[in-house]
Amino acid sequence: MDILKEKIKELAEVYSSTLKGKIESRKVEMKQDDNSHYLIYRVLGISTAEGELIDIYQNAGRFLYKYAGSFLEDSATLCLNYKFPDGIKTKVENTIGQRPKTFEIDFLNGLDAIEVKWRDATTDGDHITKEHTRVKVIKQHGLKPIRVMFYYPLRSQAIRIQETLKTLYAGVEGEYYAGDDAWEFLLNYCGVDLKAILTEIANEKTPENGN
Template structure:
């Protein structure tokens, strides 16, 4: 278990360094940007300084969201691999259409086809259709579709999409875990309390911030 904890810490260090590098790179790039659109910001009551800060936060926020999601999904996969070394990431042929040709399974352990997501904030209705096809294809291949999503979206429409997806999973005799359910499922499935490990790492890196 200590080796797993260290692997997750090492993963956090890598992602943190890469995130900082991307933010620094983008900050330098933006210094040469054409800021003539600040005129419109000012018309709307946003000063040029505020506009610059907003643009910077918007750009760096995209990197943060991407890296946060990838890190958590990779960390969860490390836990799954720790408990089930034979589990693999794989793809299955789409038996219900031409596009896409395949669907990816994040972690396949025997018949358990686990999809690991940190958060899904989509409001796109087509997402439901695509996901329905994906889980049905996985079911047709003889696997049980299992969705593990650690953080629920906060907007009403996105939450409704997730509730519909929950119904879809249950409709094909799959399993859906969101929010606290996901953390509890991962711990029960692997024996690893990932959330507690991440809290320890977070408190080491940003001890002044007790939020989780």
């Protein structure tokens, strides 16, 4: 278990370094940006200084969201591989439609086709259709679709979509875990308390009070 913890810490350092580099690089690029749109900000009561900060944080937020998600998904996969070293990322042919030609399975362990997501806040119709098709295709391949999503979306429309997906998984005898249930699933499935490990790392880097 100590080896796994060390791997997750190393992964966190890589993602942290890459994230900071991306943000700093974008800040440098933004100094050369055309900021003529700040006129509209000012019309709406946002000063130039405020507008600059908003743009910086908006760009930083996009990077943070992307890397936070990838880090958590990779960490969860490390936990799964710790218990099941023969588990693999793979693809299955789309047996229902033409697009996409294949669907990716994040972790295939025996007949368990596990999809690992940190959060799914999508409300896009095409994405929803794709998710529905994906579950049915995996079932047709004789596999059990299992969705593990660590953080539930916050918006009502996105929540309704997740509730529909949960019903769909149940309809094909799959499994759906979100929020606390996702952390619990990982603990029960591979014997690793990932949330405790991440909490330990977080407290080392940034204490709870933010100081």
